[in-house]
Amino acid sequence: MQKIIDKLNTIFEISDIIEDSSNFSFLTCKKEQAISMITHLRDIEGFSHFVILSVVDWIEDEKFQLTYILNNPDKKIDIAIRVFIDRNNPIMDSAHHLWQHVATYQRELKEMFGIEFPNSPRLNESFILEGWDNIPPMRRDFDTNKYSEETFFPREGRTTNDPSEYMKNKLYPDEK
Amino acid sequence: MKNNKNIFGWQADRSKYPDLDDNGKPIVDLTSHKYTKVWQGPNHPGITGNMSLELTLSGDEIVDAKTHVGYLHRGFEKLIERRIYFKGLATCIRMCVPESDSNEYVYSASIEKLAKIEVPELALWMRTLSLEMSRLQMLLRTVPGQASTLSLGLGGQWGMYLRDLILDRFEELTGGRIYHMFIVPGGVRGYLPDGFKERMEENLKLIEEFVLKIEDLIFNNAIFKKRTVGVGVIEKSWVSEYGIVGPNARGAGFKRDVRKDYPYLKYNELDFDVTIGHDSDIYTRNQIRKQDLITTVDLIRQIMAKMPNKGDIRAVTPNVLHWEIEKGETYQRSESSRGEYGLYMVSDGTKYPRRINLRGPSYTHAVSLLERMLLNANIADVHNIMVSLQTCPPEIER
Numbered sequence: 001m002q003k004i005i006d007k008l009n010t011i012f013e014i015s016d017i018i019e020d021s022s023n024f025s026f027l028t029c030k031k032e033q034a035i036s037m038i039t040h041l042r043d044i045e046g047f048s049h050f051v052i053l054s055v056v057d058w059i060e061d062e063k064f065q066l067t068y069i070l071n072n073p074d075k076k077i078d079i080a081i082r083v084f085i086d087r088n089n090p091i092m093d094s095a096h097h098l099w100q101h102v103a104t105y106q107r108e109l110k111e112m113f114g115i116e117f118p119n120s121p122r123l124n125e126s127f128i129l130e131g132w133d134n135i136p137p138m139r140r141d142f143d144t145n146k147y148s149e150e151t152f153f154p155r156e157g158r159t160t161n162d163p164s165e166y167m168k169n170k171l172y173p174d175e176k
Numbered sequence: 177m178k179n180n181k182n183i184f185g186w187q188a189d190r191s192k193y194p195d196l197d198d199n200g201k202p203i204v205d206l207t208s209h210k211y212t213k214v215w216q217g218p219n220h221p222g223i224t225g226n227m228s229l230e231l232t233l234s235g236d237e238i239v240d241a242k243t244h245v246g247y248l249h250r251g252f253e254k255l256i257e258r259r260i261y262f263k264g265l266a267t268c269i270r271m272c273v274p275e276s277d278s279n280e281y282v283y284s285a286s287i288e289k290l291a292k293i294e295v296p297e298l299a300l301w302m303r304t305l306s307l308e309m310s311r312l313q314m315l316l317r318t319v320p321g322q323a324s325t326l327s328l329g330l331g332g333q334w335g336m337y338l339r340d341l342i343l344d345r346f347e348e349l350t351g352g353r354i355y356h357m358f359i360v361p362g363g364v365r366g367y368l369p370d371g372f373k374e375r376m377e378e379n380l381k382l383i384e385e386f387v388l389k390i391e392d393l394i395f396n397n398a399i400f401k402k403r404t405v406g407v408g409v410i411e412k413s414w415v416s417e418y419g420i421v422g423p424n425a426r427g428a429g430f431k432r433d434v435r436k437d438y439p440y441l442k443y444n445e446l447d448f449d450v451t452i453g454h455d456s457d458i459y460t461r462n463q464i465r466k467q468d469l470i471t472t473v474d475l476i477r478q479i480m481a482k483m484p485n486k487g488d489i490r491a492v493t494p495n496v497l498h499w500e501i502e503k504g505e506t507y508q509r510s511e512s513s514r515g516e517y518g519l520y521m522v523s524d525g526t527k528y529p530r531r532i533n534l535r536g537p538s539y540t541h542a543v544s545l546l547e548r549m550l551l552n553a554n555i556a557d558v559h560n561i562m563v564s565l566q567t568c569p570p571e572i573e574r
Contacts, residue, residue, distance in 0.1 A: 003258050018504075020289075020506055023281050026505065048416035049416055049419060049421075051419070051506070051516075051517065051518065052520055052535040054520050054533040056505075056530060057523045057531070058533045065522075068504070069507055073430070073432060076438060078507070083472075086468065096350065099416075099419060100418045100544045100545075100548070101418055101539070101544040104539065104540070128249045128573045130248070132248060137254065140257075173328050
């Protein structure tokens with residue numbers, strides 16, 4: 001694992017290397033170098049299994065953190081690559097040409113976080129949400145409570161939680 | 177696919193079928209009125225759960241398929257971001273309904289990793305037992321379930337009965353039948369009840385008899401073989417290309433099992449083999465799942481024999497209502513009956529998780545892979561192929 005990271009260090013600019021366990025490391029790389037680094041890991045270092053593409057919304061820093069986790073099934077090691085992109089202009093290079101299922105992740109992230117991946121197939125087709133016209137819902141500034149209050153018709157709750165009293169009021173409203 | 181060859185040596189007349197583009201996808205012009213669009217799902221007996229397939233047909237052959245999800249979306253990942261860690265557990269387990277224990281484990285393991293908590297020995301054994309029982313009840317549904325999709329329902333009925341017996345064991349162990357919340361951050365919630373091992377052993381004997389029965393009923397059945405051998409083949413190159421895991425990858429000859437490759441809990445102290453196949457068709461994948469069923473029965477016996485009788489089951493944790501987890505991120509994986517099941521968790525040092533993201537096997541199996549596999553398949557094989565991939569829609573839309 002250390003050899004691979006040392007090698008990456010000579011080719012790419014990487015930082016914040018954190019060893020999660022002996023066979024799993026997190027590292028940060030520059031946005032411009034991310035896709036070539038992922039391609040290098042896949043083609044040269046044998047990281048043939050793409051595990052996940054995820055996004056973390058650091059709203060206070062105005063950044064999105066993209067995390068690509070790659071797995072080498074022969075050596076049984078994993079590398080997670082963190083890439084920080086501007087939250088106000090969220091564009092990232094697409095990796096759909098490397099693995100077929102990456103396009104699905106990118107499609108979901110476009111819908112849930114509003115991140116653009118130019119040239120990714122079917123990127124603008126709705127994946128989970130249909131007819132969504134609000135800000136992307138997984139962003140931290142999307143307020144679920146406010147949305148449901150504004151969107152759905154408010155229903156009145158029961159005035160009492162006592163079932164016998166509730167039924168009595170319902171069945172015999174005149175009786176005291 | 178104009179010169180299609182199949183294993184029966186029969187050649188279909190493909191003169192009316194569309195030409196293929198450079199990527200091997202048929203070029204479909206819907207305005208030509210040669211093709212039919214059919215929706216299979218979301219309410220359809222041949223669909224696993226709430227998802228639908230938009231199929232474009234030329235005759236009875238599929239020339240284009242698209243998976244549509246979202247019928248079950250409840251925004252779990254978003255909901256958990258607004259809940260304290262301990263309360264998130266109750267939401268997290270619903271991300272895959274039939275096998276909720278894998279969710280409990282990856283969620284708890286992620287919290288323990290970030291909070292640097294050591295789980296006691298007995299709790300590790302109890303967790304392994306719970307995960308294997310969960311796998312057992314899932315496989316009892318899935319293995320005969322494949323034949324049920326081809327109208328051979330008897331095996332499915334037997335399987336459901338036996339699954340219910342395992343759910344009885346879950347009920348006495350955890351109090352719940354489907355959602356257990358037995359594996360909690362720090363350990364597990366309870367000890368084995370008195371007489372549990374004996375009752376479990378009785379159930380395991382019945383399951384072993386059942387495996388022999390379905391061998392005759394299903395796997396030697398001529399119609400089952402005709403519908404599954406050579407159908408729904410996963411090419412070897414697709415395994416890395418589409419991120420295929422679990423029995424679907426093992427069917428193609430790849431020895432991949434998280435329990436062996438990245439041992440967690442007590443799996444490195446248990447003796448078991450990972451079965452692989454070579455033909456990579458529906459029949460092979462089901463043979464592998466049947467073998468998994470036998471392995472799981474054996475594993476449960478080993479766990480019950482090896483686990484200590486006494487010990488702590490919960491590590492000391494801070495007050496869970498005011499538990500602030502250290503800043504950091506982690507990815508924890510386990511092997512569910514469908515393959516690698518992982519959770520990516522990011523903590524920002526507060527009481528609430530900053531982000532959790534589930535990586536379920538169906539995310540790739542039921543979307544990109546299924547869309548590819550359905551190309552040139554017969555419409556009668558759609559549910560057959562889909563069930564053979566063991567798709568579970570809730571883990572796609574979370």
